[in-house]
Amino acid sequence: MFQVRIHGRGGQGVVTATEMLSVAAFEEGRHAQAFPSFGSERTGAPVVAFCRIDDKEIRLREPIMEPDALIIQDPTLLHQIDVFAGLKTNGYVLINTHHSFEEIGLGDFARGHPPERLCTLAATALGLKHIGRPIPNMPLLAGFAALSGLIRLESVVKAINQKFSGKIAEGNVAAATEAYESVKKEMEERAHA
Amino acid sequence: MSSKPFAITLKPGTSLANLTGTWRTARPQYVDRLPPCNHACPAGENIQGWLFHAESGDYEQAWRVLTISNPLPAVMGRVCYHPCETACNRGQLDEAVGINSVERFLGDEAIKRDWKFDAPAAASGKKVLVVGAGPSGLSAAYHLARMGHRVEIQEAGPLAGGMMRFGIPKYRLPREVLDAEVQRILDLGVTLKLNSKVVNIEQSMQQGGFDAAFLAVGAHIGKRTFIPAGDATKIVDAVSVLRSMEGEDKPMLGRRVVVYGGGNTAIDVARTAKRLGATEAIIVYRRTREKMPAHDFEVEEALQEGVLIKWLSTIKQAGEGEITVEKMALDEKGFPQPTGEFETLAADSVVLALGQDVDLSLLDGLSGLEIKDGTVQVAANMMTGHPGIFAGGDMVPSERTVTVGVGHGKKAARNIDAWLRGIAYEPGPKHEIATFDKLNPWYYSDADKTVRPMLDIIRRQTSFDEVQGGLDETNALFEARRCLSCGNCFECDNCYGVCPDNAVIKLGPGKRFEFNYDYCKGCGLCVVECPCGAIKMVPEDI
Amino acid sequence: MPYQPVKFYQTGTFTVGNRLLAPDERSVQSSRMRSNSINSGHRACQGCGEALGARYAIDAAMAASDGQLIAVNATGCLEVFSTPYPESSWQVPWIHSLFGNAPAVATGVAAAMKVKGRQEVRVVAQGGDGGTTDIGFGCLSGMFERNDDVLYICYDNEAYMNTGVQRSSATPPAARTATTMPVGPEPGNVFGQGKNVPEIAMAHGIPYVATATVADLRDLEYKVRKAMSMHGARYIQIFVPCPLGFGTASHDTIRIARLARETGMFPVFEAEHGEVTGVLKIRHKVAVEEYLQPQKRFAHLFGKHPHPETVARLQAIADRNIRKYGLLEKESD
């Protein structure tokens, strides 16, 4: 079972991101369970959502306390809550920022972690670019696909097209594709480095 | 039902099993109370009864109910002083119902449409002599005829009608109206013998083979009083003046006429004098207007027509072209006392209107009679002390009006009928009077009395045209519908409507209602909300 | 056009029936064919205004809907006296659920009829003043706001009579109830701000709002008929005196209702879409004393230690109603 935890703020599509992740996994024939942290969600407030992916039925209903992967949709949260709590050794971390881990004060953390499991992505900018709104969730999801290889970009695109239609779907797909390519490229570059 | 939830879901209307009548401590009962108008009517008319039909526009039926008691509605509708209206409960609400005017409308309608009385009941084989064709005699003849008796009227005068013809001026009662109603009575088969004065009643009965007689000769002898007078002064009595109005030669009263008296006759004569061309018609009366026996409306009409009245005055002396009157003053008991002050009035003639006496000569020698104050005493059944001879009208002690006379005729006829059958007439039980407090007047809309059109004042002063007009159909209907139907159900459905327990059964048009005592809880709403007081509460026997 | 009293026939102009009217002008209550929606054998007190008002109103609604009517009833006297197991007095399909939910239940019935394509079936909800102006008020307002196709009829007897005469928000000032006893310096119910539910109903802008009394049957029937001719949320508040709660003789129920109207204490009017379109004028204006004195619930205002100043305040309320609704005929009329 693979467990993903996404941190963000109300309004950034955190819950949608886990749902889309679960849909993408479902599209690949896998079992998935996405659920929010069940707060009274308010725009701007810290939000957590979860997604489990497995090859068999998922019965577990506890919150994800030891995630295999973390997606941080808002780097400002890093200074507010312990987003890394319970992260498995060598777990994936994807952070929405155009800075490096070093630049956002996570140099120490990054140095103790396998580099192929870490990535930052300027997802908000991609959202603005393709959708016209600072929504980073779909680019991040695609970036996560690229980072982890857990799901394919086509599945993310499928999930997007199920959820959205028209211009918004197109924008999201474009943003996701660019994010996927960007992360893929960075990871390849890093592998060669 | 069994498939439906037990107890919570019920069949409709099943509460009929719960007989709430057992809750009752008092029960409502429908009653017929006596309307004050009926009670007050000297002719015993069922006024509420005939107005009920008039309300629906069924004038013929109204007329038929009316004429059960009174064969002369067109006359009565003109000359009756309508004590019914004085008694009418509506007077306490706004104004009394114009019963008299509706009666006249019905009477006129009957003449116009030539309605006839229903044919008499099967002939009884009995024969009754009626003496006098005045209101009382005509009424008795009518009732007796309808009861199946053979009736013959012997009238001393040249025309039927009595005081209706010889006492009441034309401008109050056009003669064609009187003639029509008399003729309708005669059409029942009543024989009328005119110019046939009965001089000895026993003899007349024997000669004619009559089984009973009703005497109604009226009071036609004008009372006189002593007034010192010169030869030149013309002093006549009112009855003579009015009677001569029916003849070819109208009475010559001069330009200045003084009428002495305060009754309706005094007014009639004064108004007649005015119409005959008098420039002055002065009534001299010894007391005040309040004490005057003449009806207020007649006084009022007379004054409108220019008749003058000298109150608190007596005639002391009549000279040539003038009279001397003495002023009076009321003492503490209200009696007029002479003051010693005198004045003179110009007068070409003095008409005495001081009442009338009865000519009782036809009774001379008749056994068993009691005569008192110039009138014949009769028992409650209108029979004189002489078996088989009944009397009524002005010749017996009573208020001397046409209506009373008609009432006497009806009452006498019933008693004569009973007497002829060898039984005693038992009037039905008198119902309790439907007094105003028994009514719930809320339910009647506000509707003021319809005023009958009045003849133009100039024409009234110069002609004998009828002063008061009749109601037209719309007005009559309106007026009839002002009746409160006191004490008698008029099927307004109030009891049926206001019962919270649906315990009033409506039986359908004309059939009224009945109570369903199985469910009536005795709340009394129907009693209080009955507009006309036709329901009363009576305690249950518990 | 507001209600026009029959004028041409003076005898019985204001009575239930009238033998001279054309059949189509006759009142429902005068008909032998009236539905008697609430049947004999119910257990209402003698002279119950509510039992009477309910039959008046529901029969009229039955006539107007050609018998296609479903009635919903709030808890209260009407419900209790009409349906004690095993007997029901109702001859119409009828449901009672709770004290405070009749408007909502009626909404449900109307929704069911709509969804089943049976829009000829009309829905009436009914309750007392407690069930309407107090506990059922939320549901009532919701039903109004959604403009659900329900005619709600409030039988207003100005207190919780079913439970033993306790104060409701419809209880008039100074009235004695079991919870506003005539003791202390200001005996009886408080002079509050009032809760004029017909006006609150009007504020919802619903198609029709009217008040009526059991003393004015033809007006009442006219209003029910008019309400039934419309769709959407409609409200009629009918003044129904309660002999027990008012402390009046059982035979005085209608008289008291009449006096409530004639004094101006209970203004009778109608409104469409929030605007008053007609008032039933006072015929013979009387002082409030005439209305108050026959009622034991106001007895403490009179007698040995009278409260004329309180009577004057009540008169002021009546006068305000008269002014506000124009209850008097103009002098020139």
Added chain:
Amino acid sequence: MLKQTEGSKAVAEAIALCRPEVICAYPISPQTHIVEALGEMVKSGELTPCEFINVESEFAAMSVAIGSSAAGARSYTATASQGLLFMVEAVYNAAGLGLPIVMTVANRAIGAPINIWNDHSDSLSQRDSGWMQLFAETNQEAVDLHIQAFRLAEELSMPVMVCMDGFILTHAFERVDIPSQEQVDSYLPPFDPRQVLDPAEPVSIGAMVGPEAFMEVKYLAHAKQMQALGLIQQLASEFRTTFGRDSGGLVRTYRADDAETMVVAMGSVLGTIKDTVDEMRDEGHKIGVLGITSYRPFPQREVRAALQNCKRFVVLEKSLAVGMGGIAATDVRMAVTGSGLKGFTAIAGLGGRAIPKASLHRLFREVEQEDLAPVTFLDLDRDAVNKQLEREKQTRRSGPIAENILYDKGISSTAKFG
């Protein structure tokens, strides 16, 4: 059709397949997504004929459903928590009147303190309301139970509550097989009401019933629920035939054959319990699970049969009878009266407190050892409550409890800055 979808959306689709005619909606978390989805389906014309009524309160929601059901329309509503309590009077009334309304309860705690998270306090407060209560373990089961609920309700003319854990199920995206309209139509016939308001055949519904018949009315409601015990099983079996899936029924056991320790629970927590039990079984523990689907009627016979071969059991429930202990536990213990079984009650997950596998491992081991109090509270912060109890002993005005505990736990703002 298999779908990855939100639990609420799946339930909404299932409800739509049941062809409801009147839906009443009032917003309260966490049931809102269900009625929102239904509202959209009605408005778009996808679900027709159906009246969707936005009422002004839960009390009105149930009341509207009472009216529409009594008038013969298949009626549905959903609520949770305070909303359920706000409609309680009408909840009892619907049952008393025998109206086959189906209602989803998205289980949520009851305040105060106000809390929007999941536990079972709301449904269980309506234990005696006369409604049948079915608890879903998964969103698939939630879908299936709603379809069964309409049949159950309408066959008996009694209302049914389908209980699903708020957020945990309602807001969870997971795989759900949504049946086809044909399947549902073949399983669920049109509503043929046992009583109906109809001018053609008037009845009076909702009479006042006195002492002479009230007991009988109540007994008949009880008898109906006893009938339902058989019917629920029959409906589950028919459901399997039509839909090819096991769903519903009265109870379900898991690895219970040779279990010496049994864990009894309701709702979605059964999944976590099963995972825990699997792990313990792997370690050789003889432990099994009894899931109760039908809480009302309560299947005493089946519960007793499922537990009769074990040595001890613990009822883990998301509800608390304050001053007594477990609510469901009381029923379970009643079912095994006289069996000599050792029974424990674990109160867990109140107000959305997570029930992690780790805690369950610890609890189940203590149960195996019979080394715990008869009523125990899973993951209770003993420290915080003890401090408060101590404070209350010392001062009368010891301040608000919740605030104090947050302060003790160091997570309140006053802790940081005060």
